[in-house]
Amino acid sequence: MELQTLTYLVVGATFALYIGIAIWARASTTGEFYVAGKGIHPVANGMATAADWMSAASFISMAGLIAFKGYDASVYLMGWTGGYVLLAMLLAPYLRKFGKFTVPEFIGERYYSQTARIVAVICLIVASITYVIGQMKGVGVAFGRFLEVDFEVGVIVGMAIVFIYAVLGGMKGITYTQIAQYCVLIFAYTVPAIFISFQLTGVPLPQLGLGSTINDGSGLSMLAKLDAVLVDIGFAEYTAQKGTTLNMVLLTLSLMIGTAGLPHVIVRFFTVPKVKDARASAGWALVFIAILYTTAPAVGAMAIYNLIKTVQPGQVGAPTANLQYEARPEWFKNWEKTGLLKYQDKNGDGRIQYYNDKNKDFAAKASEYGWKGNEMVKVDRDIMVLANPEIAKLPNWVIALVAAGGLAAALSTAAGLLLAISSAISHDLLKGVFRPDISEKQELAAGRIAMGGAILVAGYLGMNPPGFAAQVVALAFGLAASSLFPALMMGIFNKRINNKAAVAGMLSGLGVTLVYIFVYKGWMFIPGTNNLPNNADNWLFGIQPESFGAVGAMINFAVAIVVSRMTAPPPEHIQHLVEDIRVPRGAGGASH
Amino acid sequence: MSASGSAAEYWKANLRLLGICLAIWFAVSYVFGIILVDVLNKIHLGGYPLGFWFAQQGSIYTFVILIFVYAKQMDKLDQQFDVHED
Numbered sequence: 001m002e003l004q005t006l007t008y009l010v011v012g013a014t015f016a017l018y019i020g021i022a023i024w025a026r027a028s029t030t031g032e033f034y035v036a037g038k039g040i041h042p043v044a045n046g047m048a049t050a051a052d053w054m055s056a057a058s059f060i061s062m063a064g065l066i067a068f069k070g071y072d073a074s075v076y077l078m079g080w081t082g083g084y085v086l087l088a089m090l091l092a093p094y095l096r097k098f099g100k101f102t103v104p105e106f107i108g109e110r111y112y113s114q115t116a117r118i119v120a121v122i123c124l125i126v127a128s129i130t131y132v133i134g135q136m137k138g139v140g141v142a143f144g145r146f147l148e149v150d151f152e153v154g155v156i157v158g159m160a161i162v163f164i165y166a167v168l169g170g171m172k173g174i175t176y177t178q179i180a181q182y183c184v185l186i187f188a189y190t191v192p193a194i195f196i197s198f199q200l201t202g203v204p205l206p207q208l209g210l211g212s213t214i215n216d217g218s219g220l221s222m223l224a225k226l227d228a229v230l231v232d233i234g235f236a237e238y239t240a241q242k243g244t245t246l247n248m249v250l251l252t253l254s255l256m257i258g259t260a261g262l263p264h265v266i267v268r269f270f271t272v273p274k275v276k277d278a279r280a281s282a283g284w285a286l287v288f289i290a291i292l293y294t295t296a297p298a299v300g301a302m303a304i305y306n307l308i309k310t311v312q313p314g315q316v317g318a319p320t321a322n323l324q325y326e327a328r329p330e331w332f333k334n335w336e337k338t339g340l341l342k343y344q345d346k347n348g349d350g351r352i353q354y355y356n357d358k359n360k361d362f363a364a365k366a367s368e369y370g371w372k373g374n375e376m377v378k379v380d381r382d383i384m385v386l387a388n389p390e391i392a393k394l395p396n397w398v399i400a401l402v403a404a405g406g407l408a409a410a411l412s413t414a415a416g417l418l419l420a421i422s423s424a425i426s427h428d429l430l431k432g433v434f435r436p437d438i439s440e441k442q443e444l445a446a447g448r449i450a451m452g453g454a455i456l457v458a459g460y461l462g463m464n465p466p467g468f469a470a471q472v473v474a475l476a477f478g479l480a481a482s483s484l485f486p487a488l489m490m491g492i493f494n495k496r497i498n499n500k501a502a503v504a505g506m507l508s509g510l511g512v513t514l515v516y517i518f519v520y521k522g523w524m525f526i527p528g529t530n531n532l533p534n535n536a537d538n539w540l541f542g543i544q545p546e547s548f549g550a551v552g553a554m555i556n557f558a559v560a561i562v563v564s565r566m567t568a569p570p571p572e573h574i575q576h577l578v579e580d581i582r583v584p585r586g587a588g589g590a591s592h
Numbered sequence: 593m594s595a596s597g598s599a600a601e602y603w604k605a606n607l608r609l610l611g612i613c614l615a616i617w618f619a620v621s622y623v624f625g626i627i628l629v630d631v632l633n634k635i636h637l638g639g640y641p642l643g644f645w646f647a648q649q650g651s652i653y654t655f656v657i658l659i660f661v662y663a664k665q666m667d668k669l670d671q672q673f674d675v676h677e678d
Contacts, residue, residue, distance in 0.1 A: 071648075208638075223644070276663070283659035582602075
């Protein structure tokens with residue numbers, strides 16, 4: 001069957017399934033709308049959390065980053081999984097014991113302050129919106145490529161689908177839908193990886209295949225072979241470190257703390273029946289996440305290997321060893337149409353040379369070969385996962401499946417984030433601060449309106465991204481890391497932290513991180529408004545802006561502790577509240 | 593009612609367990625995966641250099657095991673200090 005028809009069929013069938021589930025599991029109370037009535041089994045909750053967590057960034061982007069950065073991309077693998085350890089041990093069980101619906105609700109009550117609650121709502125909305133913009137953009141790109149419609153039309157279709165199942169279903173609908181989405185996305189991710197691993201190494205399990213011998217007769221291991229192939233065309237070894245150790249440590253820490261501080265993930269642990277389930281649920285979530293995250297290194301390494309072998313099938317340096325442009329495969333032509341892959345015949349030989357023309361030591365060799373610059377002038381790393389099955393010549397149904405998986409990942413995360421935003425507005429701001437007297441029904445309606453509004457804003461910004469993609473994800477994590485995580489953790493582990501300390505900590509952590517990012521990336525990300533050029537010579541202690549969330553978090557901790565020492569301790573009942581949170585006994589259902 | 597301790601002792605036991613778990617968490621990712629990666633890469637695990645393996649595989653497996661061990665140990669502490677639910 002035609003790829004186009006097949007893609008419509010597979011994507012259409014999965015969407016029909018999601019919407020069907022959303023309608024079947026309609027929420028009828030505010031409790032169900034926000035936290036699915038607390039009746040979700042830890043394994044099911046773990047699976048839904050995994051789908052919620054793994055976004056277009058994990059599914060589409062990450063393996064592409066790994067392919068081009070090699071070892072240095074390990075920060076994403078460790079950062080986006082290690083955060084669950086912090087979540088399981090430092091936050092989840094205690095927030096479940098506290099028994100409320102939202103993150104700002106906890107902060108407002110623990111710090112006995114409406115100001116703290118409003119500051120938390122601001123942190124939550126800024127972090128979630130920046131994150132969801134990226135998802136809407138991912139949806140648009142995926143629809144645009146596979147349904148051959150305009151990028152904008154793709155975003156609108158995605159907005160409509162998110163609206164239907166998130167608004168109707170609430171958390172209950174989203175939870176069951178996300179379980180289905182997890183199954184689709186993990187199947188779509190692992191099937192091509194197994195095929196490709198088997199092709200290259202004869203070992204079907206990608207986790208083992210990456211550490212096995214490649215079956216091209218060289219006798220080398222997959223990784224050693226890849227190192228050699230990359231060095232041959234002037235790149236650094238795949239397994240070698242390129243960035244500084246300090247930046248790697250700080251970025252990993254930012255991503256870990258950010259993971260534990262992202263409100264749409266934390267809220268998941270309010271949905272389990274018991275405190276002990278909250279601990280196990282984090283473990284199950286990580287099991288389901290780890291299946292994708294331990295497969296991704298093989299996907300990345302094998303994708304870059306296949307890509308290089310496609311354009312450079314023969315001995316490096318031999319005049320006929322490079323692929324003729326006229327003979328390029330179908331996938332190459334398809335991605336050229338999107339503008340994400342570009343070729344330019346610099347030496348006029350009609351063949352494709354892909355190599356590192358920025359490596360001065362390699363320049364002499366390159367001119368000896370008659371090469372006049374890298375001719376794959378653009379290879380967007382985000383196309384790697386989607387193009388991977390085509391590069392490896394896998395059957396069409398696998399390619400269609402990957403499209404459905406990418407969309408599932410983007411939509412499930414967008415829905416979870418939108419729910420966190422809508423509950424912050426309707427529950428925390430409206431019911432909690434401005435109109436405490438509204439009925440449950442009115443609150444539910446306000447939540448749905450807020451979600452509709454958030455979808456419009458996110459869709460608009462997704463269509464007109466202010467010129468940034470990867471930075472926006474780093475900013476979302478940096479913000480969550482520097483603002484919400486320290487306030488939550490100290491709320492449980494340090495009885496002495498009072499209202500003033502928490503507010504001062506959150507504002508200084510958030511403020512310093514935002515300023516540091518804007519100084520190098522431009523204010524509100526507007527190009528040209530940056531005060532200093534964004535390179536290692538200008539960075540404070542050589543810390544890149546993406547890694548700064550960890551520093552912001554440390555500032556947050558430090559400011560809060562100093563302020564708390566200079567001001568009065570929290571009142572008696574708050575100290576009792578903290579003591580009560582620390583023991584599991586007496587956890588009831590969530591209440592207002 | 594087992595009278596094996598107060599809430600304060602339960603909390604202390606929890607913090608001790610937490611300290612051990614977070615030390616392992618730190619070791620497998622930051623120490624083995626980043627700081628000592630070059631040293632460990634001299635050793636091989638199949639076709640994987642060991643430091644590289646920790647950074648891209650081993651740390652993730654350890655995180656999963658760590659959470660379940662912590663959850664199990666905490667269940668035991670909950671029972672021992674009689675603070676478990678129901």
